[in-house]
Amino acid sequence: MSFIAGPVTVRTPASSANLGPGFDALGLALSLYDDVTAEVLSSGLEIDVVGEGSDGVPKDETHLIVRAMYAAFDLLGERPSGLRLSCINAIPHGRGLGSSAAAIVAGITLANALVDGDGLDGAAAFQLAADLEGHPDNVAAAMFGGLTIAWLEGEAAQVERLDSAVEVTVFIPSEAVSTEKARGLLPETVSHADASANAGRAALLVRALTGAPHLLLAATEDRLHQSYRASAMSDSYDLMSSLRADGIAATISGAGPTVLAFARGLGDRLPEGWALHELDVDLEGAHVVVT
Ligand SMILES: Nc1ncnc2c1ncn2[C@@H]1O[C@H](COP(=O)(O)OP(=O)(O)O)[C@@H](O)[C@H]1O
Ligand SMILES: N[C@@H](CCOP(=O)(O)O)C(=O)O
16 A cells, blocks of 8 residues: 655534434534644654644653544555644634534545555444444534534434534633543433433434424433533523523534524624534535645
């Protein structure tokens, strides 16, 4: 196997998973991006990070993008002799906006782009991303863009992708909550009543997000995860609840603590010290940037 020298740049969107009732299934790609450039070196590993996570992520082979690149190269049969990575990050870490999914998808997409010949096909790339992330919802949206419905057939990750044109505002707290911690707050079992309530709302949500926005408030009701996680993100839970009480469809984004609202013009609801972005749905997903 041989490699092209590069440099190659990949742009990957943020994503909001769950969207209320679609726990571990629904994902929405958002117009906030990380750009990662990679080139092959004769030896060594050089990593430069600007923006989000620049003072926190490791700059060695444990860097998440490098781990994803190596996992893809290993499936393809060979790693390059050396690598240089340059990351320009806009997706905040540990906020429920899919930064880890974006890093994994960027790494796999870069590895494919650096191979001189056939890389992993779409299904294999998605499976690897879902395996590395541990759940398929964010990686589906980051990889394919739009609104994604992901599920598992046994161990095999599957995805159906739809276009969506909803407008979104995200409210991002200054403090992170790791996805691992937020998943640890979930109960082992839930009641049949809660499960069936979520199934109905998740089905409705797919309709609401594809041309029936008047259904969004009802369709974003959740009973499976948000309330269990409230203790780790009480300000977020309160903001979501107050927006919903005012008729604005709002959810905890991913595992939190970001709050996502399907509306614009909400600057007056921004808590002090939080950041706000008004975003669109990204319809492209991760892609090589052609310069
Ligand atoms: N661009 C990146 N480069 C390297 N590591 C990253 C990147 N994005 C995320 N990570 C890793 O993933 C962690 C955040 O993942 P997670 O807790 O799942 O939160 P999020 O909701 O942002 O995905 C970071 O602390 C970091 O270790
Ligand atoms: N379904 C997952 C989604 C996690 O998304 P992230 O953006 O917080 O990584 C969950 O709710 O745990």
